Amino acid sequence: MVNNKKCILRLSRYKKALTRLRSLGFKKVFSDNLADAIGVTPSQVRKDFSVFELSGNKKGGYSIDDLLEKLNRILGKEEVEKVIIAGYGNIGSALMKYKGFEKEGINIVAAFDTDQSKISPKAQIPVFHIDEMKAFIIKEKIKTAIIAVPDMVAQQIVDTMIEAGVKGALNFSPLFLRVPDEFVISYVNLEVELEGVIYFVNALNNPKNNEIADAD
Amino acid sequence: MVNNKKCILRLSRYKKALTRLRSLGFKKVFSDNLADAIGVTPSQVRKDFSVFELSGNKKGGYSIDDLLEKLNRILGKEEVEKVIIAGYGNIGSALMKYKGFEKEGINIVAAFDTDQSKISPKAQIPVFHIDEMKAFIIKEKIKTAIIAVPDMVAQQIVDTMIEAGVKGALNFSPLFLRVPDEFVISYVNLEVELEGVIYFVNALNNPKNNEIADAD
DNA sequence: TAGATTGTTAATCGATTAACAATC
């Protein structure tokens, strides 16, 4: 198993770029083109591919169809992934409607909240009371979740998820959550990211500094 | 200038943790406590602080008030930061309502969209037609923006922003955008993040593999 | 063939961690 998050995230970006190239009618791609498309070096592309034994033809580049098929397999896209959302506030409801997930074969199957006025079990994508989450996870064998609940309850929600069998989550709560080593958790922290941008904007536009900051 | 994005993002996380500790009545904190609060090593905390000349007392730890004041200064929080949002779809409108930003002294001052039905120039936070964005940026001297427009127009929108004087952006479009070196851009790519979680969930629960993946 | 591109190894780079002297 490749244990390098940044590399995996790049695979996902290659996939996106390849899909676009294919839709433009391309059949073949060179490490150069792909590097350009996602903003890395050609060495990086070839290294990443080599790690996953994605091979091309010397001189002939890589077959886009072939790469896409293999990337989908690596990223677990052979079957549609069922994901639930805990918390149906601003973020949770935006994510439910977000088109980007279904495009990638990710299927949001339900959301959960405490607020009675938000609950709609008959909707196309149902919103249930949070008390029903545990049973739902067990019944539907949910492995992946999105945490978009208020900070105060985030730890408690992830604990429940873990008990019920969830193996990984995308967490929008700004708190650091305590989870077992084998639980996968990825933090998306919008304030922190935006504060980072603001810091570099100020720092780069301050005449004292003249270095260049990395985008990543 | 410290040119290490991950370090800056940690400063923002320290700040969050310190605010919480202060609200619980604490006055002092040790590198140990902070490390624990955000999930890093005590060495990391002391190293980060040393880089920014945030000093404590040997034996006595760090003063929370003092740290918070200095962190706010470093992160440019002495004045409220004005930010605009391009694109008032699912993501854009969720971000407008998002409480996390104002908590951190980030002020969303306007949003822009092409869809006439979304435009409301008299709202508390106004939504204008995208054609008015450039003039608004110039007039209000906006330095930081959030890009939440459809993929197809993301490059064009960031070009306009740059022309008008924006210096950095948080980009929710999954495309790699071409920007000048001195423009700060941070990518938040929800599909990519979620795909990463799914990959590790599958990989870790596949009997062939028994290594542990890093959360970050 | 000659030229171009892959695949892989070795070198580089930078960030994290460990260790420990200084010191409160």
Next chain:
DNA sequence: TAGATTGTTAATCGATTAACAATC
């Protein structure tokens, strides 16, 4: 004082990049 914690240096670790042999 003795013990604990900071602040910093050096060691380690891991990821990225450069270089180049293999080869289509």
